[in-house]
Amino acid sequence: MAGSSSTFVAALTAAAVATVGFLAFQASATVPADLAEPRVSASSATTKAHGDTRDTTALPPGSGRGARVVYSVDDDRVWLVDADGTARRTFPVTPGSVDPLPGTYTVTSRSGAVTGTDGIPIEHVVRFTDVGGVSIGFSAAVDGAPPAADPARRTGGIRASRADGNAIWEFATIGERIVVVR
Template sequence: MASSSSAVVAGLTAAALATIGFLGHRAAANVPPDLRRPGADAAPAVREAAPGKDHPAALPTGSGRGTRVVYSLADDRVWLVEDGGKVRRTFGVSPSTVDPAPGTYRVTSRSGSVTGSDGVPVEHVVRFANVDGTVIGFSAAVDGSAPELDPAERTGGIRETRADGAAMWKFATIGRKVVVVP
């Protein structure tokens, strides 16, 4: 009985720590650029994904096989996955106002730096889908800002930090598989 009670406490502790980490990440993503510490954009490499669907770094089941980018619409999270299922990096993102349908896509184009659909200069743009004329892709704002979404505006930029954008840029070359999960 005592070992079963210990397992429950350990499970609850792990869940609480995962929740605190996730909430801390979301809060840090909303800090105005002028209040950030120098180097705060530098995200650490991924922690090994723990098993369990509730852990924010756990790779979603049914997200395909092989080397791929996985984007979860519900979790606003991306995983860069190597062949064999090893997660190279995972990070939270700020979604666009237009979502691609769940499914498998390929990286179709990339741009080093452009102006985003919201008028903000962005870098490391990796495009993979088109929804009714709105191009969908990952990018990082040069000023480190997160988009201010206006539901009336159709935007396709999925915003990531500059450090995450640099990692995506190296990983998601033309033709790389992108799996979108609900």
């Protein structure tokens, strides 16, 4: 009896997560274009880890020079930076359960479409390191869903929206620098 009860709860939880993901996708699909465009302008965003009031859209100090992708583990934010040091685009991301260590990496592999470690179909996968056997990289869920939250599963996918995932895919080709900061 306990087995069927836990199966029912698991099925109910999966259905709820799928419904929330679908509704989030629907909501994002109906946002007017002028509101959906990411901006690199000043905002009222704050860092989540430190609670300070610095502008999280500004490039983090110590994030290097030249063309690169900058990923802040503490802010859950990515910047695509041109060779002249100008951030062409910045956007929030949702990390998996395994974070990369701060440092400089390069894009080592890319996949157009695969199934993520959380079982969700993903696209535009850009991998740049491995932590304890877990591949770390950027991706976007085909259905727009955030990563499935399962504390027992080690996942390294850093999930972006489909539009932002496409921007990373176009920008971060094999060998492109990825700078990870706190």
